[in-house]
Amino acid sequence: MCGIIGYVGTENAVQKLVTGLEALEYRGYDSAGVAFFENEQLKTVKCRGRIEALRNLLGCELNNAEIYCGIGHTRWATHGEPSDRNSHPHGTENVSIVHNGIIENYVEIKKFLQEKGYIFESETDTETAAKLIDFFYKDNPVDAIREAQKMLRGSFAICAVFKNENNKLFAFRKDNPIIVAPTDAGNFVVSEISAVIKYTKRFRRLEKGEIAVITNDNITILDPDNEPTEISYETVDWDAEAAEKGGFPHFMLKEIYEEPDVVKRTVSENLSNYIPDLSSSGLSDEMLRKAGRIHIVACGTAMHAGLVGKIAIEKLGRVPVSVVLASEFRYQNPILDENDIVIVISQSGETADTLAALRLAKERGIFTLGIVNVMGSAIAREADGVLYTLAGPEIAVASTKAYVVQLAVLYVLALKIGLVREKLSEKDVQAYTRELLEAVPEGISRILKRKEEIREVAKKYKDNKSIFFIGRGMDYAICCEAALKMKEISYIHCESYAAGELKHGTISLVTDGVPVFAFATDHDIIEKTLSNIKETAARGARILIFCGENNPVPENAAEDIIELPQLSELFMPTVTATAAQLLAYYTSVELELDVDKPRNLAKSVTVE
Known part of the structure; x- marks a missing residue:
């Protein structure tokens, strides 16, 4: 939802922040803003509307080579209407933050801070978090963040700057994703790697309880005991070109045109001699043989893929399948037996309701399988097994290629279940997989020509x-x-x-x-x-x-x-x-x- 970017380095920070926010536009937003250090003073510029309006407000700061550190944000309103005053960043004279998520107990914290003399200017929960950090801030930002973390409830990711630490970024999270990404000319904090893919392919996801302290030439990640942790970076397998339109008028059309290739790539990755091979997913043949019921849990487009998957699995594998909206799953007190399998589907791998459903299933001791498009995402990390849809970055808000590849993965899974449970012969399965690998991409290509x-x-x-x-x-x-x-x-x-x-x-x-x-x-x-x-x-x-x-x-x-x-x-x-x-x-x-x-x-x- 909201987009976060922070940069500290040796180059123009404002330009990098705004460019990064433009790369995050597809997440959806109604306002945008940045905060940065200019002549050692913390300055905030923000507005309702498009990033183009923010560019116009910034003016000469966009080209000020003396600004090296700052944070930026695209807001999708949850608390308070879209407006200039509700836009991020929020803060005080000492601290400024950008935030993605929800502070569930912000009313309680706001009352506490008002009793301490704090005055609030916006309707947001974010301002409450900023002023809570300010309340605890004496001379050590990490200590202030730790104290604030003890009081904050909800799901959030936050990047902060402090007036007396004007060459550092601080980042932390609870449930919502945030990553750090190193480059030769400084370091970034971002919601996702696509914002800075033109600068780097390397990143490290922060875990719950960690705090990242970032300077222009160093990234330190502190564990919950404030001890530095060893940093091992992940690397994405796509580049900036994959996140650009490539001559198409819109990302959506480009992504529809990519469907034949991504279907073929994903299906072939999960076949061996035209037989489904899911050994890398963590899902064993024995689990599939014993499964009493499969529960598919997802939201929106992913749930619609699940409806097709249900029919395919029941037809080919003769296993009963339920498809449940993730936003409803937890509240139905679902009946889950020990041999059941819960499949959660999410393009981003970060969908909040789907992630919560996954965690409930794991608490019940049920095997969970994630079908996701983003490697290293929360669902990919927390599920017992994972099948990847190798669709590459999907930028348009309306999902297209990810949906079609979700269908392909569910078909492969259905064929595997049918084979393992002896409802299909190897010959039958190979005939189906050949069609899926060859005729389906060709059929999609024929549609595109029309x-x-x-x-x-x-x-x-x-x-x-x-x-x-x-x-x-x-x-x-x-x-x-x-x-x-x-x-x-x-x-x-x-x-x-x-x-x-x-x-x-x-x-x-x-x-x-x-x-x-x-x-x-x-x-x-x-x-x-x-x-x-x-x-x-x-x-x-x-x-x-x-x-x-x-x-x-x-x-x-x-x-x-x-x-x-x-x-x-x-x-x-x-x-x-x-x-x-x-x-x-x-x-x-x-x-x-x-x-x-x-x-x-x-x-x-x-x-x-």
């Missing part, structure tokens, strides 16, 4: 106020994701329904001219779906059908038909998803909206 056709369809429906998405089985699972993608970036009200549920209330909303987008790729139940389509057409709905090339959909069944490359029904969600993503993308483009950074949304949701 982008202009899909754009013309988008033009026809872009001005509607509401769209209904319907389907059955896996088609319904894809409906959920297609509706989310459309509403995320077009701001059109969209709802997904199982086609058979229309007559149980929803059809009362289908009136003359209302678009109904129907997904009908499953040959076994297509007649049922066509029957539901006719029901909506009889009430004046405008029909768009997504179907396979070999499916018997009459030409007069819809106003528009998007025929998809024919794959086995198991894998049709992959090409259907790509087509739906392109439709949402071009709808947003035709509406002249901000495709990559839709309003009110954050890429990485690190608060509950």
